[in-house]
Amino acid sequence: MINVVAxxxxxxxxxxxxxxxxxxxxxxxxxxxxxxxxxxxxxxxxVVSGKLALEERPEGKKALAACKQHNAQLLVAKLDRLSRSVLHIAQLMEQVDFKVATMPQADKFQLHLFAALAQQEREFIAQRTKDALAALQRRADAGETEAVVKVSRRTQALEKGRAVADITVANNIRLSKIANYQTAIEPHLKSCLHDKVKTLQAVADCLNRKGFRTPRGSEFNATAVRRLMIALDLPLPKTV
Structure with missing residues (x-):
């Protein structure tokens, strides 16, 4: 039986x-x-943009680590859930074997081919859209009322899209910082847990003595420790 990480x-x-x-x-x-x-x-x-390589995504990084740790293959529903970039797909093939639920029998060559065809089609669509907008702009410049209205609507849509993209980038950066923080503090948290502490507050005191602070720069308390342990999927002390 093949082990897979979804x-x-x-x-x-x-x-x-x-x-x-x-x-x-x-x-x-x-x-x-x-x-x-x-x-x-x-x-x-x-919950991130597909433009990021898998190893740059908070949970994607963990999924890759789990595959290596358990000698498992990565399983996704569709190929574009891994990436929309042929380059990213090719690089990923060097790191881990993976399977796609919608085409379970596809081998590496076929998956690479599907990725290349999908990227080419996206590029064709993008170019056709660019050409159509250029033609619409020329009509608007010539004074066609309908074209002017359509260009105005398109501009508003683009501005809204840029705003959403800015929020997405900021969110990705925030998630990455949180993941890095949790990775750095995890061994110290485990060290406190192994030091015979029995309560969440005792763990908080241990981290504070070590000079660690929460992501917001505050001292740890029981609630902050609880949230951190849940995020790291660590068992809570029986006495909390």
């Missing part, structure tokens, strides 16, 4: 991107695993 990604612009939200991806993955006898040993979910 990876799900949705964009910050909404779960319905490409008609493939969280639940739909889970369904694809579960049905593919059941039909092919794959053993799902872990699941990771990212």
């Amino acid at each position: 990876y799900i990604r949705v964009s910050t612009s909404g779960q319905g991107e490409s008609g493939l939200g969280l639940e739909a991806q889970r369904d694809y993955i579960e049905r593919a695993a059941q039909a092919n006898g794959w053993n799902v040993i872990g699941k990771f979910v990212d």
Whole structure:
């Protein structure tokens, strides 16, 4: 039986991107695993842009680590959940074997080919859109009222899109900083737990003595420790 690590990604612009939200991806993955006898040993979910390489995403990085640790393959619902870039797909193939639920029998060559064809089609669509907008702008410049209205609407849509993109970038940076912070503090937190502490406040006191602070720069308290341990998927002390 092949062990697989499930990876799900949705964009910050909404779960319905490409008609493939969280639940739909889970369904694809579960049905593919059941039909092919794959053993799902872990699941990771990212809410980030597909423009980021997998290893640059908070949960994507963890999914890759889990694959290496358990000698497992990565499983996604669709190829574009990994990346929309042929370069990223090719680089990922050097790091880990992966399977796609919607084409479970595809080998590396076929997956690379599908990725290349999908990227080419996106580039064709982008160029056709660019040419159409240029023609519309020429008509607007010539004074056609209908064209002027359409250009105005397009400009407003682009401005809204840029605002959403700015929020997405800021969110990705925030998530990356949180992931880096949690990775850095995790061994020290575990050290405190192994020091025979029995309460969350005792763990907080231990971290404070070590000079650590929360992401906001405050001293740790029981609540902050609880949140951190849940985020790191660590068992809470029996006495909290």
